[in-house]
Amino acid sequence: MEIAPWPIVPRQQVVRAFSPGHAPKSDSAYRTLKGHGWASDGVNFAVRSRGKLAGTLTLFSRLNLESVWLARVGDSKAAVRFAKAAKSLESSHAFKVLESNLSSLGVHDAEGVLNGNVPGGASSGLWKALRELAQETERQWSKLAAHSQFELVTGRVSEIHESFVVVHSEGSLSIAVPRWMAVAIRRDAPGSAMAVVTERLDQAGVMMEALPALEMEERPPVAFSPFGRPASPPLLSAGDEQRLKGRPAELKILVPVTIEA
Amino acid sequence: MEVEDEIRSRLLDWALEPLAAVNAPRVLLVFPCSRPTLLAVAAHERQELETSGGGKFYARKLYVFAVRRSWQRKKLGGQRLSNLALSAALQDIENRDGAVPVFAYVHRKNARSITLCRRFGLTLELTHPHVDYRWLITPPARARRTPG
Numbered sequence: 001m002e003i004a005p006w007p008i009v010p011r012q013q014v015v016r017a018f019s020p021g022h023a024p025k026s027d028s029a030y031r032t033l034k035g036h037g038w039a040s041d042g043v044n045f046a047v048r049s050r051g052k053l054a055g056t057l058t059l060f061s062r063l064n065l066e067s068v069w070l071a072r073v074g075d076s077k078a079a080v081r082f083a084k085a086a087k088s089l090e091s092s093h094a095f096k097v098l099e100s101n102l103s104s105l106g107v108h109d110a111e112g113v114l115n116g117n118v119p120g121g122a123s124s125g126l127w128k129a130l131r132e133l134a135q136e137t138e139r140q141w142s143k144l145a146a147h148s149q150f151e152l153v154t155g156r157v158s159e160i161h162e163s164f165v166v167v168h169s170e171g172s173l174s175i176a177v178p179r180w181m182a183v184a185i186r187r188d189a190p191g192s193a194m195a196v197v198t199e200r201l202d203q204a205g206v207m208m209e210a211l212p213a214l215e216m217e218e219r220p221p222v223a224f225s226p227f228g229r230p231a232s233p234p235l236l237s238a239g240d241e242q243r244l245k246g247r248p249a250e251l252k253i254l255v256p257v258t259i260e261a
Numbered sequence: 262m263e264v265e266d267e268i269r270s271r272l273l274d275w276a277l278e279p280l281a282a283v284n285a286p287r288v289l290l291v292f293p294c295s296r297p298t299l300l301a302v303a304a305h306e307r308q309e310l311e312t313s314g315g316g317k318f319y320a321r322k323l324y325v326f327a328v329r330r331s332w333q334r335k336k337l338g339g340q341r342l343s344n345l346a347l348s349a350a351l352q353d354i355e356n357r358d359g360a361v362p363v364f365a366y367v368h369r370k371n372a373r374s375i376t377l378c379r380r381f382g383l384t385l386e387l388t389h390p391h392v393d394y395r396w397l398i399t400p401p402a403r404a405r406r407t408p409g
Contacts (some may be wrong), residue, residue, distance in 0.1 A: 160389035189392050224391035226366035227267050227324070229281060233309040233317060240387045241312045246401030248360045252382035255340050255348035259289075259356055 002170055003154040004134035005195040006116040006212040008059045008098070014039055017068040020207060038071040038079045039064050040087040045099045047107045055107040057114060059099065061086035062137060065211075069150055069199065078144070085140045094136045098129040116212025117186050131216055150199050154213050157182065157192045159237050166237075167194050181210040191219075263368075264327050268302055272325065276304065284308065286324070287353055291346050293337075301328045301342055303350035307358070320362040320398070321354045323383075326374070333373075347381055364398035366390065 015029045016022065018038075033039040042058040067082035089095060101123065102110045109119040118126060155169035164176045165188060175196055182188040193213040198206050236244065276286045286306035290299060308322040328343050335342055354363060365383060367374045375395065383397040390396050 158388075160392060162386070166388075190390070224394070226368075226394055227263075227271070228275075229278075229284075233311040234390065235311050236313065237388045238313050241314075243385060243387075244362065244398070244401060248362045249382065249399055249402040250360050251351045251355050251363065251399065253348045253351045253355065254381065255345050257345065257349040257352045259349055259353045 001135075001138060002216055003156065003193045003195075003213050004131075004138050004216055005062055005152065005154060006214060007062050007130060007134040007137045008114055009062050009065060010111075010114045011042060011058050011060060014060055014064045014068055017065050018072050020209075033068060033071070036071065036076070036079075038067050038076070038083050040067075040083050040090055043090050043095060043099060045103055047103060047105065047110050049106050057102075057107070057110055059090070059095070059102075059114060061089040061095070062211075063089060063141060066141070066144075066150075069197075073149055081144055085144060089133075089137060089140060092133075092136060094129065094133040098126075098133050101126040101129045115185075116214075127218070130214060134214060134216065150197060152195055152197045154193070154195045157187060157190055157194060159239070160188065160190060167196055177208070177210055181208075185210050185212045187212060190224075264325055267325055268327060272302070272304060275324070281306070285357065287357075289346070289349055289353060291337075291342070291349075299329065300332050300337070301346035302326070303346050305350055305354060305363075308364075310362075319358070320364055321358060323350065323363060323365040323378075326350065326365070326377075343377055344380075347377065351381060360402075362399050362401075364396060366394045366396055369393055369395050 011030055012023075015033070018029065018033060030039065034041070040060060042060040044056055044058050046053055047055050047057060063082050063086035067079045067086060070076075070082060071079035102113060105113065105119070105122075109122075112119055113126070113130075118130070153167070153169045153171075153173060153175060155167040155173070155175070157165045158168035158174070159166035160179070162179070164179050165182045167175045167177055169175070177194070177196060179188060182192070182194065185194070187194040187210065193215050195211040195213040197209045197211060200206055272288065275281070276288045278286075284306040286304065288302065288304045291301040292299060303326045304324040305321050306324055308320055309317050310320050311317050326347060328346065332342050337345055351363065354361065363383065364387075365378055367378060375397070378397045382399045385398050385400040387396040387398055
């Protein structure tokens with residue numbers, strides 16, 4: 001496994017997974033989910049700044065998303081199983097290590113991490129904690145039966161077009177995702193790790209959600225400059241290669257100019 | 262601004278880099294006859310592109326193209342300066358390499374340059390190399406229909 005879905009989610013995301021397209025206005029929706037055993041308690045932790053309490057945040061295991069999706073389609077038993085697994089993860093050592101790493105960040109940065117964005121210059125300890133938790137989450141997830149209505153694919157953004165990005169999965173599957181979805185989770189740069197969840201609604205309908213993901217091993221960031229000379233030739237995607245096939249067109253020179261060597 | 266920085270600080274190094282001679286870098290500078298004021302710059306060089314199957318082919322990269330701000334939309338000898346300078350660059354490419362694909366990376370917010378590139382036939386858009394840049398290139402020639 002090279003890429004894993006982001007292992008933690010905020011409470012709003014858990015609630016929104018139950019009512020897609022609706023912004024939760026109160027905690028009542030979450031209480032309902034919890035009342036049915038479809039969501040875990042989450043973990044509250046204090047964020048400090050210069051030694052003083054700066055706020056509190058609640059972390060949830062991403063297994064809560066699976067739980068709530070299943071609850072939404074009426075598979076209550078499976079939903080409860082996932083919520084229990086989420087609860088067990090939230091009391092695990094991996095979660096505690098992550099929590100202690102997050103406590104040292106400011107509120108804004110900690111919220112960013114919760115939403116899949118680690119601030120630049122973050123400690124390697126934070127990345128390590130996220131990766132360990134992601135690995136443990138995947139281990140738990142693989143033990144539980146997945147529902148065929150949902151499909152989760154992880155991959156990297158391999159192409160960026162005007163209106164969509166292409167996510168190339170580890171299983172060599174390519175999925176086009178609207179670019180605004182990639183922008184919303186800040187995964188619109190080439191090489192970004194992303195998870196795409198699709199839910200089959202009917203024979204011709206599907207619901208899609210983009211989630212942040214993380215690389216399980218450290219990779220150097222993809223650098224680009226329009227200037228300078230690249231160390232290796234620019235790589236064309238398969239689609240670009242196809243579109244460039246054939247003899248090059250004559251150049252379009254609008255004004256006759258005499259150039260001497 | 263980044264183009265101006267590139268021209269002022271690095272263009273000469275880029276053109277004179279000994280190891281890059283194989284790319285045949287070229288810099289065209291436009292001056293008025295009357296005074297030594299740089300009006301426009303166009304630079305290009307040969308660039309290898311790699312296909313997913315490991316194949317390689319040559320294109321020409323329009324490395325920088327810029328017209329002095331006070332001369333943008335102005336005419337020189339009856340021709341708009343931007344048209345004149347870019348025509349000169351493309352003529353230079355044609356003289357050296359014949360018909361080759363020509364490409365440019367253009368900042369997505371640089372609408373004026375995108376329009377100029379399109380006017381000169383860089384109408385095909387390849388996969389964006391970065392969120393902020395568009396990769397524009399001349400398309401292949403259309404296949405001619407042969408009578409049945």
